[in-house]
Amino acid sequence: MKKRCLLSFLFILPLCLLNGWPSGFQAINRNVTILLWHWPFGRSFSLKDDVCWDLYSIPHCRLVDQRSLYPTADVVVFHNRELVKGSQKLPFDLPRPQGQRWAWMSLEAPIHSGNLQQFANIFNLTMTYRRDADITIPYGKFLPKEAEGSLVDDIPLNKSSLVCWVVSNYKRRHKRTKVYNELKTIVPVKVYGRWTKTRLSSRDLLPTISRCYFYLAFENASAKDYITEKLWRNAYQGGAVPVVLGPPLNDYKGVSPPNSFIHVDEFASLKDLGKYLQQLMEDKKLYSEYFKWKQKWRVKLYTDWRERLCKICSQYRSLPPQKVYSDLEAWVNN
Numbered sequence: 305m306k307k308r309c310l311l312s313f314l315f316i317l318p319l320c321l322l323n324g325w326p327s328g329f330q331a332i333n334r335n336v337t338i339l340l341w342h343w344p345f346g347r348s349f350s351l352k353d354d355v356c357w358d359l360y361s362i363p364h365c366r367l368v369d370q371r372s373l374y375p376t377a378d379v380v381v382f383h384n385r386e387l388v389k390g391s392q393k394l395p396f397d398l399p400r401p402q403g404q405r406w407a408w409m410s411l412e413a414p415i416h417s418g419n420l421q422q423f424a425n426i427f428n429l430t431m432t433y434r435r436d437a438d439i440t441i442p443y444g445k446f447l448p449k450e451a452e453g454s455l456v457d458d459i460p461l462n463k464s465s466l467v468c469w470v471v472s473n474y475k476r477r478h479k480r481t482k483v484y485n486e487l488k489t490i491v492p493v494k495v496y497g498r499w500t501k502t503r504l505s506s507r508d509l510l511p512t513i514s515r516c517y518f519y520l521a522f523e524n525a526s527a528k529d530y531i532t533e534k535l536w537r538n539a540y541q542g543g544a545v546p547v548v549l550g551p552p553l554n555d556y557k558g559v560s561p562p563n564s565f566i567h568v569d570e571f572a573s574l575k576d577l578g579k580y581l582q583q584l585m586e587d588k589k590l591y592s593e594y595f596k597w598k599q600k601w602r603v604k605l606y607t608d609w610r611e612r613l614c615k616i617c618s619q620y621r622s623l624p625p626q627k628v629y630s631d632l633e634a635w636v637n638n
């Protein structure tokens with residue numbers, strides 16, 4: 305009898321060591337349940353079947369939006385906009401199950417995030433475009449190309465405008481407005497969008513930008529890591545060299561390869577910037593340097609909230625075991 309016990313113990317021990325004991329033992333094939341409390345901007349998408357696997361090859365991830373599943377959820381996600389507007393509320397009336405995490409999700413700049421002081425000591429996770437968030441959900445990113453492409457085919461050269469800008473929300477107080485107003489006295493800037501009543505349809509957007517040497521990827525707010533589709537989609541996918549304004553140069557350097565963009569702050573004056581753009585336009589070789597990244601990299605856009613939510617599962621095992629945002633307002637504005 306004793307011998308049998310010893311034998312089975314010796315047999316089971318290596319298994320336990322392999323799988324991790326005890327939490328990993330049951331966690332290995334367990335599905336993680338992510339509950340989205342309300343859909344961002346009220347627009348919902350299908351969560352039928354195994355969406356995270358079917359669409360994004362992320363396994364063991366159960367993405368749901370039925371509030372009745374709250375007691376079984378590992379992570380409950382709250383989109384900030386509806387909370388600060390008051391159209392949705394946090395479920396303080398429900399007891400929080402042991403180990404359940406609440407995630408605060410937002411893609412907006414701090415200045416458009418509303419009053420977050422009310423959310424002290426509530427959330428365990430942040431989900432934003434910031435690189436230091438628990439779950440980083442950028443507007444886009446660079447992925448290495450599997451096979452190196454040939455550069456020649458990749459440089460769009462059928463250009464008719466020097467600098468283009470698409471702007472819908474024109475505000476005098478924006479820094480980008482001041483920069484635009486000065487820049488246009490130095491070089492011609494072609495402006496599209498709601499502000500000038502030359503709105504581009506989504507079908508016309510990229511082809512129009514592709515006919516510009518440079519695109520002003522000017523963010524509407526200047527905040528840490530706040531780099532939006534203006535860079536990732538409009539400029540990079542449109543095939544114009546981005547001239548960027550928003551967070552500091554180092555934030556861009558952290559996510560984009562060298563020589564793939566031009567930051568306004570790299571120049572002592574806008575006059576210098578304007579001269580440089582003109583010089584690049586006239587020198588095809590110099591200009592094409594700004595497309596060299598295409599040999600090694602491709603740009604991926606993120607547009608689906610489901611993909612962002614599924615990402616929680618890929619990172620679930622390495623989330624901090626215990627964390628509370630005691631001052632979310634301070635974190636967001638840091």
Ligand SMILES: *[C@@H]1O[C@H](CO)[C@@H](O)[C@H](O)[C@H]1NC(C)=O
Nearest residue numbers: 333334335353354364365366
């Ligand atoms: C996990 O989810 C998948 C897909 O919905 C399902 O087929 C599987 O049985 C679940 N596994 C467990 C352990 O619940």
Ligand SMILES: *[C@@H]1O[C@H](CO)[C@@H](O)[C@H](O)[C@H]1NC(C)=O
Nearest residue numbers: 461462463464465514515516
């Ligand atoms: C180049 O752009 C012009 C418009 O600016 C367009 O009419 C023409 O078809 C384009 N040519 C090529 C080869 O794409």
Ligand SMILES: *[C@@H]1O[C@H](CO)[C@@H](O)[C@H](O)[C@H]1NC(C)=O
Nearest residue numbers: 416473523524525532533534
């Ligand atoms: C700022 O830009 C972002 C990204 O393009 C956009 O989603 C948002 O609506 C803009 N906000 C304002 C107030 O213009």
Ligand SMILES: *[C@@H]1O[C@H](CO)[C@@H](O)[C@H](O)[C@H]1NC(C)=O
Nearest residue numbers: 403425426428625626627628
């Ligand atoms: C999540 O936050 C709550 C509220 O502050 C806290 O009681 C709980 O221990 C936290 N859970 C984890 C897993 O960090």
